[in-house]
Amino acid sequence: MSSTGIPLNPFAFIRKYDELWTRLLFLIGALIVYRLGSHIPVPGINPVNLADLFSRNENTILSMFNLFSGGALERMSIMALGIMPYISASIIVQMMSAVLPSLEALKKEGEAGRRKLNKYTRQGTLALALVQSLGMCAGLISQNLTLSSGLTFYIPAVTSLVAGAMFLMWLGEQITERGVGNGISMLIFASIVAGTPGMISQSIEQVNQGQMNLIVLFIFALLGVAVTAGIVYIERAQRRVPVNYAQKQQQGRKIYAQQQSHLPLKLNMAGVIPAIFASSLLLFPASLGQWVGQSTDPTLTQKILQNMALVLSPGQPLYLVLFGAMIIFFCYFYTALVFSPREVAENLKRSGAYIPGIRPGQQTQRYLDHVLNRLTFIGAMYMTVICLMPMVVQSSFGVPFQLGGTSLLIMVVVVMDFISQIQAHLMTHQYHDQTLIQSPTQL
Incomplete structure (x- = not known):
């Protein structure tokens, strides 16, 4: 060791944080596997007709679906369904758990209940992936994007798409357990980042062809930086509710005064989940109408699906x-799932704590509910503006709508969560090292 106290061995830092490095390497390996899998095509697809379809449907719901799949839909790979079936199944299970008493009871059973709910989510993912893959294959056949039709195409294509969706679900769960960060969010983040260079090159190409002014592009770049800073500021914002403990602590002959603490309530307690949930629910009917509804001689049902896909295209008023x-809706719904004023009020009362000026029990519950509703309203308005503003601007300036809103919000929030988890691991190791220094007999 040098005189400054820094180890001379360059691998000493890696060995010190071996668990963190293992988790990071697992995350990187999982993302590499995901990106490689997104290039494996579904059997029986005509690549020339498929490329022509996407060139004719730029800046539509197909482009947004392709963004969340990391380009897998445009290549029609085995992971073309992406993680959306799992997200949709999670929405259904969480909403049902808030309605059905049996599922609500499972949430309170701890680890056993959580495993049961996860089982239902996986089963729902399988069912949704099967339905979506059948609809996607029917749309591919109706638009002459396949090399064959009938069971010779349906069986291998549906099997490949369902297997890809289930593999992504499993991979996301493994990242959450063995890696760093939330696995599903990291997969969506990787999909968006994978498409970012293409969107930047598309914007530069528009400038070169005279379709966009360079000054406009520069203004949008500065606006993107400002929006990113605003997202970081809002995501870190908290309302700290003061909490006092009425009981005085006595240790020996010394009596300590009451302790003071605070209850941190985030301004955006739901995180990025509402934007992902809302996008997922809108993508399903719109993509179904886009795939199945197009035909040279449409039936009445296909005409209805065509109109549905048209009115649900990004930028349309509906x-x-x-x-x-x-x-x-999902801001309020998810906040109610993660934070219960009644349970918090009961816990504060049992521990002898109170909010200054507020009586414990029902009044504390009503006060917390009032504060939480106001915070959730501000957070919901902020998220709505962030997600809708780029679509409104795109209709006026012709900027690709994928450059803002939901994708930017997801990227910033996921990066912040990733950094916070890294800091938590580092703090854990630091605390462990201090414990060893203070208790050398444990060595």
Whole structure:
């Protein structure tokens, strides 16, 4: 060791944080596997007709679905369904758990109940992946994007798509358990980042072809930096509710005064989940109409699906209204799932704590509920503006709508969560080292 106290061995730092490095390497390996799998094509697809379809449907719901799949849909790979079946199944299970008493009881059973709910989510993912893959294959055949039809195409294609969706679900769970960060969020983050260079090159190409002014592109770049800073500021914002402990502590002959603490309530307690949930629910009917509804000689059902895909395209008034309403709904819904004023009020009362000026029990519950509703309203408005603003701007300036909103929000929030988990691991190791220094007999 040098005189400054820094180890001369360059691998000493790696050995000190071997668990963290193992988790990081597992995360990197899982993301590499995911990106490699997104290039494995589904059997029986005509790549020329498929490329022509996406060139004719730029800036539509297909582009947004392709963004969340990391380009897997455009290549029609085995992971073309992406992680959306799992997200949709999670939405259904969480909403049902808030309605059905039996599922609500499972949430309170701890680890055993959580495993049971996860089992239901996996079963729902399988069912949704099967339905979506059948609809996707029917749409591919109707648009002459396949080399064959009938069971010779359906069986291998549906099997490949369902297997890809289930593998992504498993991979996301493994990242959560063995890696760093939330696995599903990391997969979505990797998908968005994979498409970012293409969107940047597309914007530069528009400038070169005269379709966009360079000054406009520079203004949008500065706006992106400002929006990113605003997202970071809002995501870190907290309302600290003061909490006092009425009981005085006595140790020996010394009596200590009451302790003071605070209850941190985040401004956006739901995180990025409302934006992901809302996008997932809107993508399903719109993509179904996009795939199945197109035909040279459409039937009445296909005409209805065509109109549905048209009105639910990004930038359309109905899409903006539904998207904003879903974001607000899921902000309140998910906040109610992760934070219960009644349980917090009961815990404070049992521990002899109280909020200054508020009586324990029912008044504390009503006060927390009032504060939480106001915070959730501000957070819902903030998320709605962030997600809808780029779509409104795109209709005026022709900027690819994928450059803002939901994708930017997801990337910033996932990176912040990733950094916080890294810091938590580092703090754990630091605390462990201090414990060993203070208790050398444990060595």
